[in-house]
Every structure is written in structure tokens, then in C-alpha cells.
Amino acid sequence: MITHLLSAADLSPEQAVEVLDTAEQIENSLAGREIKKLPTLRGRTVVNLFYEDSTRTRISFELAAKRLSADVINFSAKGSSVTKGESLKDTALTLQAMGADAVVIRHSASGSPHRLAQWVEGSVVNAGDGTHEHPTQALLDAFTMRKRTGRGPGDDLAGLNVTIVGDVLHSRVARSNVLLLDTLGANVTLVAPPTLLPVGTESWPVKVSYDLDAALPKSDVVMMLRVQRERMNASFFPTEREYSRRYGLDMARVGALGPDAIVMHPGPMNRGMEIASDVADSARSTIVEQVANGVSVRMAVLYLLLGGKA
Incomplete structure (x- = not known):
């Protein structure tokens, strides 16, 4: 296994499948246990270094580390020396002096995780950096796809048709998913308004479409992306109503999907904008499963990064 997980591109097909298989083994090991804990990382220290607000990812990593019996330190930029002007490097050196075995940032x-990996001796896990990447989200999405499509241990996602819809421009989840899904053999199509597609997508291993209705019948998985209004400093589409009409997933559009197709969303959702509430709460939706699977996948990542170290 690699020393750090900074990008979904860091993983070879064999390593990606190993993470998914390990997550499945961990999930099976904890099934039926009254106390959901494994002693694998007892004595190790995992630091959650979060400079951005987060609910799902931070709690998921904290729970993953604790279920592996690691000592967990939660660092929030608010209320820390960062507010006094301390740099990322000085914070990293402080963590290094305290003996952190892994830092989740x-x-x-x-690019912050890549810089941090140069300053600390422990493993660094990228939990989302700007609009760049979010590799563990891509892994838990792939894990969810593999389970829902009936594939098992050792299997990749070869031949699976995945359509990613929405604000690709600001989405680190989309970038990591494109890289990982290509590694695992899936066919990816991006559907978005031209204004919400990054420059250079022609060099990505994807197809690009502006027509959601044309893409849906051929999709095994539809992944809706949150419209990240907090990152928008210009008008990328006329109105929210117009965006929802062209690129929102409602029950009428779900009717165009195949009988076994699933709907995903990394969360948090703008209900009624990119996804209708009845779709989000339907049997096709894997949104709650993705949150649960995130703990198993992040346990697998921490175990593979730290479990083999002396």
C-alpha cells in the first residue's frame, strides 16, 4: 500500500480493489458485534486536521479511527493558533512533534495535503482540498456501486456506465470519481451546463454531454452533484428554477432509468434543486448507504496505511 492517500490517481487498479475488499472484510468482521471495535491500530494516533466545516467526513474519519482503537485528536482551525496566524507548516511541525501517525486533512x-506530506513523517490522507480532490469519497462511492450492482470481492467496476451530473467545475468529488472510476474500468459521462464544466475536460477519460434526458436511459448509476453556491462568485446559470428544469433529477426523469439503475449524491443535498426529495428518499437512492459505507472504507484506508507499519 502507498504511504499517503492524496489523490485517487495514487491508486493502481489492484490497490483500489484491495481497499474495497478490505472495507468489505472489515464490514463483515463488525457485523453482529455488540461492540463495534477492532484492536488493529491500538497505540496509534490519528489527527483530524480540518480547516473547513464538515459533518459527514470529519465524523466518519473519527468513527473509523476509533473503531480501529486508535487515539484520535480532532483539530479545528476555529479556536486554534491558526486564528492567530499560525501557518500550515508550523501546525504540521507541531503535530509531528506530538507523534501523529496519520493526519487527515x-x-x-x-494542494494542501501534498505540502503537508512533505513536512510530516506520518501518513497523510486527503479529506478534501479546495476544488481539487476527495479520494476517500470516490472510494466509498465505488464501494457502494460495487455492492449495489451485485459485484463481490476481487471485482472492479468494468463496464459500469456512470453519469455524473451538475456542478463539475467546483466539485472535488467529481474529479476523484472520474480518476478512480476510470482506474476501475467504468465508463463515465459528465452532464452539466457548459459554464459548470472545467476547462480541459476533453483530456479527461470521460464523455461530455449537455443533455441529461439523453444520458439517463444508458446509465447504470446517476451521481448528482451539489450546486456549490458558496464557491460561485458569478452567475453560472440564469435561475435556480432553470437549473432544476434542465439538470435536476425528479421522479419523471427517474422513470427513464433502467430497472436496476441507482441514484447517488455525496451530500449535503440541495433538495428541490439538483435532486427532488422523493427521489432522494426513494428505494433507488443510496445516499444513506454512502454515509454508512464511508466508515468502512475509511477504516480500510487507515488500516492499510498504518496497519503494516512497525
């Missing part, structure tokens, strides 16, 4: 600046 979320930061608003793209």
Missing part, C-alpha cells in the same frame, strides 16, 4: 486550498 481538509483544507480550502488545493
